[in-house]
Amino acid sequence: MMLSGEGFEIRPVGEANMDALLAVYRACEDFLALGPTPHASEAMIRGDLLASAAEGGRFCGVFNPAGDLLGVVDFAAHGHRGDRAEAHLALLMLASPHRGLGLGARVVQAVEHEIWHDAAVKVIAAEVQVNNPRALRFWERMGYRAVGGPELEPDGTTVYHLLRHRQPEDQ
Numbered sequence: 001m002m003l004s005g006e007g008f009e010i011r012p013v014g015e016a017n018m019d020a021l022l023a024v025y026r027a028c029e030d031f032l033a034l035g036p037t038p039h040a041s042e043a044m045i046r047g048d049l050l051a052s053a054a055e056g057g058r059f060c061g062v063f064n065p066a067g068d069l070l071g072v073v074d075f076a077a078h079g080h081r082g083d084r085a086e087a088h089l090a091l092l093m094l095a096s097p098h099r100g101l102g103l104g105a106r107v108v109q110a111v112e113h114e115i116w117h118d119a120a121v122k123v124i125a126a127e128v129q130v131n132n133p134r135a136l137r138f139w140e141r142m143g144y145r146a147v148g149g150p151e152l153e154p155d156g157t158t159v160y161h162l163l164r165h166r167q168p169e170d171q
Helices: 015-026 042-055 103-116 133-141
Strands: 003-005 008-012 058-063 069-076 086-094 123-129 145-152 158-165
Touching (some): 015 042, 086 103, 103 133
Antiparallel strands (some): 003 008, 058 069, 069 086
């Protein structure tokens, strides 16, 4: 699986990419600092890889045309919470120099396009930590809406659960 868009390519990554993944995670420690584990480690990345695999997800790198890893995106194209009609965008992290340039929106649109290919999928779920208002604004601009109030997660974070329902213009 490979997805591409204007100025980027999305393709699976894993243990073989550990050095590049660790560099990206370290460049996201401002984001990680909002949660219970503020510093990047190989153990954190392995945990994210395992969590993705357990959900049937696709843990991918976001690469520029030169092949540099700019960030990661993790999504399950269907079957979130046991519901065939629900996809899950579990993680989007871009290294700090690549934020605020529209790349995140283009990556989300490419992932959504892939997800909407499956006509059975009616909704995409995501989560955002309550202490990350910038991320909440981003997801709201992307068409995601909070459902219910904030919830405490097993890892100690408090998140808003977000949903984006399929629209007629979605493929």
